[in-house]
Amino acid sequence: MINMAPKESNNYSAPMVYKSFAILKEIAKAQGTLGVSDISRQLNFNKSTVYGVTQAFLDLGVLRQDESNKKFRLGPALIQLSNQSLASVSLRSIARPYMIQLAHDFAETVFLGRFDEDGLTIIEKAESSSELKISAPIGTRLPFFAGSSAKTFLANLEDDAQKRIIMERGLPKFTEKTITNVDEYLIELQKVRQQGYATDFQEYLHGVNAVSVALLDKSGLFLASIYIVGFSNSFTGDKMQLAAEVAKNFSKEITEFVG
Numbered sequence: 001m002i003n004m005a006p007k008e009s010n011n012y013s014a015p016m017v018y019k020s021f022a023i024l025k026e027i028a029k030a031q032g033t034l035g036v037s038d039i040s041r042q043l044n045f046n047k048s049t050v051y052g053v054t055q056a057f058l059d060l061g062v063l064r065q066d067e068s069n070k071k072f073r074l075g076p077a078l079i080q081l082s083n084q085s086l087a088s089v090s091l092r093s094i095a096r097p098y099m100i101q102l103a104h105d106f107a108e109t110v111f112l113g114r115f116d117e118d119g120l121t122i123i124e125k126a127e128s129s130s131e132l133k134i135s136a137p138i139g140t141r142l143p144f145f146a147g148s149s150a151k152t153f154l155a156n157l158e159d160d161a162q163k164r165i166i167m168e169r170g171l172p173k174f175t176e177k178t179i180t181n182v183d184e185y186l187i188e189l190q191k192v193r194q195q196g197y198a199t200d201f202q203e204y205l206h207g208v209n210a211v212s213v214a215l216l217d218k219s220g221l222f223l224a225s226i227y228i229v230g231f232s233n234s235f236t237g238d239k240m241q242l243a244a245e246v247a248k249n250f251s252k253e254i255t256e257f258v259g
Contacts, residue, residue, distance in 0.1 A: 019045060020053045024078075027063065033071035091224060092124040094257045095215065098250040099126035099226065106243045108230035109134045112215075115153045115225070119144040123224070134208060134229040145172055147205075148212035149225040151198035155189045156214055156222040162189055177202045197244035202232050209235045211244040213251045217258055226251060 022043055027034050036054065040047045054072055057063040061077030092112065099110040103126040112124035120142045127135060144150060154162050163186065171180045179185045192198045200210040212227035228243050229235075235243075 016049075016053075019043075019049060020057075023050060023053050024057070024062070027072050028074055030073075033066050033069065033073050035069065035071040038071070091215070091258055095224075095226065095254055096124055096126065098254060099124065102126065102226075102228060102243065102247060102250065103128055105246065106228060106230075106235075106239065108228050108235055108243070110226065110228050111136070113142070113149050113225050113227065115144075115149075115222075120146065120149055120153075120225070128230075132231070134231070142204075143172065143174075144169060146174065147203060147227070148198040148200035148210045149227045151189060151192045151200075152212045152214040152225045152227075153222060155192035155198065156216070156220075162186065174204045175202055175206050179203060195244075196248050199240060199244070207232050209240060211240050211247065213244065213247040215251050215258070216255055218255060223258065 023039055023045070026039055026042055030038075034042075036047055036050045039045065039050045039054070043050075054063060057075070058065055058072075061075045063072045063078075064075040065072055095112050099112060102108075102110045107128050107130055109128045110126045111122050113120040113122050118141070122136055122138055122140045122142070125136070125138060127133060142149075154165065157165070163182075166182055166185060171182065171185055172178070173180050179188060188198075196213065198212045200208075200212070202208060204210075208229060209232045210227050210229045212225050214222055215224045215226060217223055226247055228240075228247060230239075
């Protein structure tokens, strides 16, 4: 099994993060609002610590403060994150049966990824049943321009937005097959628009090919990318094209469910 996740260290110790989360949980479970003294007493935290954390959360919109008593309740930023999380769960549950079918039919691993300004996050997967396969855990973050999924995302943007993002970020070289010329990459995005799917021939990882399709809502807004990943000696031309066409049809069905 080949793991496509970037290597990271988990040897971190950040006590303030744990204290911040404890403060947030305490406010969330309160019947009404809580002040600095309330939180300090209930958690046995220093008041200055509680004050600093709550002020930071106020600045971020994670908390709101009642002007009459200076006590706190959950803010809009946290509620927005919760709603996004629920939407992600819904999309995952809808897409997963289709992903399992793709993984079964083509004997390759299928990922569901969501984009933000920093890159792609894997939010669901359906692994190939083969012993030798591509794998990465849910939650894995990939670089913005990694492979075919970035192409499906960018192809759904206006031309000006595509160029601005590419010029601001630059096109990093992952392998000798990575497209790093801006004009060539823009031509590739036009091709993705025309055919409805993107390809990656060892452009992100040596020996790994992929195809991707976009998942859109009914208004045409990009939601996520389904991408099928396999070894370059077996996941090639005709098989990739067929997988892409099937995935395109599945993506249209998923759109009908997600609204």
